[in-house]
Amino acid sequence: MTAPLxxxxxxxxxxxxxDQIVQCLEERPEFQEPAGCRFAVCLQDTAHWLALCLWLKPLGASVLPIHSGTPYAAARTLAESTGCTYLLFGEQLQEVTPEVIRGKAKTTCAEGGELIQLSSGTTGNPKTITRPWHDIERELAAYVAQFTEAQTLTPVVACPVTHSYGLICGVLAALQRGIAPQVVTNLNPRSILARLRAVPEHLLYASPTLVSLLIRMLPEKQRLHSVMLSGAPLPAPVLDQLRNRCLRVCQxxxxxxxxxxALSPDVTEPGQLGLPLPHVSVQAGGSPGQPDEILITVKATGQRIHSRDLGYFDQQGQLHFLARSDDTINVAGINVYPGAVEDVFLGYPGIREAVAFKQPDAFAGERVCLRFVADSEIDTDQLRQWSRGQLSPHQVPSLVEQVESICRLPNGKVSRRLLTESLNPKDLREVPA
Incomplete structure (x- = not known):
């Protein structure tokens, strides 16, 4: 019997x-010379997307994966804006007729094909990023070689495999190890917990928001095995809670x-990112008191990337994240990192979410503001007074506001810039000193 892929x-x-899934495409003219073509793919059936990706990759085709929930008009716009040759949109491959986007003219692509990604960052505006498949192979080799703790674990991928996190680190890295990853498309927390119970030695790939929800719903005597986090590091209270319910927390x-x-196989403190992978070199500050922008150089190509993240290396050579440079709040010449403020407020009983952000100030240059979500109504004046005993004077928020929810971008990230823009000038004038 053939083992599952x-x-x-x-x-x-x-x-x-x-092979059976993609067989319907093999005789189609669009796939006779796929090298140099860009295929935008938006399929409802995740297995069909993975089968297509694994088939096109060695043929030297370039692929733009589009989230299955994207409407047709938006998918076509993405295909057009990224210079794709064809769009495949539908439920399953046998039901799809490739739609011509750019006629027969082929887009200039890297030899061997590319993975095309859309990155929205904190602005929400899509940015097209192309990565040659051979660059991704170098990343996979480095990832698997350094992350030896995952050799015996089964990845449970509870995040979109149209995104590089789920596709490259969750699926392709597992295949490189010779392990069959388990992709979960039903993101109901109870369904995910049931799948994790069925795979005791699991490595969960999921968003920090989903992981936090799973921990809250986890039965008291149950623990998760290993959890991989990506994106912004968890606040200290949430990380402590997660470490108490998992055998291993990775970042x-x-x-x-x-x-x-960079990757840490055992996170013990917020912002700990671990050792850089061998396919890149990384520069950052030398201590928590002297952070600097994290600069990344891809060794094979010499490509230099400005991350706009502030970080530093500790004495063991581990990289640590402090804040986005754009999010750092300069109060009278002293830097305030939002995470340090948020960690304090998240320690107050009943507060579930907290986001610190900046507001221009005529006297101090900038000042700290904070919005939070709590289980019940909290007296904000009393809360702000309480924070004076937990924070340095320059860290104490000038404005503390309770809200029903924190607005997020479509990618799930918080935009502190948009929070700043949403402040009511009248509220700012009435802030007590």
Missing amino acids: FYVDNMPYTQPDC QYGCSEAGCV
Whole structure:
């Protein structure tokens, strides 16, 4: 019996299964010379997307994965804006007719094809990033070689495999290890917890928001095995809670241009990103008191990437994240890092979310503001007074506001810039000193 290549919602798919899925495309003229073509792919069936990706990659085709929830008009706009040759949109491959976007003229692509990604960052405006497949192979080799703790674990991928985090680190890295990843498309927390119970030695790939929700719903006597986090580091109270309910908490850090560049297999403190992977070199500050921008250089190409993140290396050579440079709040010449303020407020009983952000000030240059979500109504004047005993004077927020929810961008990130722009000038004039 042929071993499964991967699972989708507990359904196994072998290599012959994948060959059968793409067989309907093999005789189509659009796929006779796929090298140099860009295929925008938006499929409802995750197994069909993975089978197509694994088929096109060695043929030297370039692929733009589009989230399955994207409407047709938006998918076509993405295909057009990224210079794609064809759009494949629908449920399954046998039902799809490739739609011509750029006629027969082929887009200039790197030899061997590329993975095309869209990165919105903190502005919400899509930015097209292309990475040659051979660069991704170098990242995979570095990722697997350094992350030895994952050798015996089964990845459970509870995040979109149209995104590089789920596709490269969750699926392709598992295949490189010879392990069949388990992709979960039903993101109901109870369904995910059931899948994790069925795979005791799991490595969960999920968003920090989903992981936090799973921990809150986890039965008292149950623990998760290993959890991989990506994106902004968790606040200290949330990280402590997670470490108490998991055998291992991992954190990876990277950017769309270079993929994963650092990884910690055992996070013990907020912002700990671990050792850089061997396919890149990384520069940062030398201590918590002297952070600097994290600069990344891809060794094979010499590409230099400005992350706009502030960080530093500790004495063991581990990289630490402090804040986005744009989010750092300069109060009378003293830097305030939002995470340090948020950690304090998250320690107050009943507060579930807290976001610190900046506001221009005529006297101090900038000042700290904070919005929070709590289980019940909290007296904000009393809360602000309480924070004076927990924070340095320059860290104490000038404005503390309770809200029902924190607004996020479509990618799930918080935009502190948009929070600043949403402040009511009248409220600012009435802030007590």
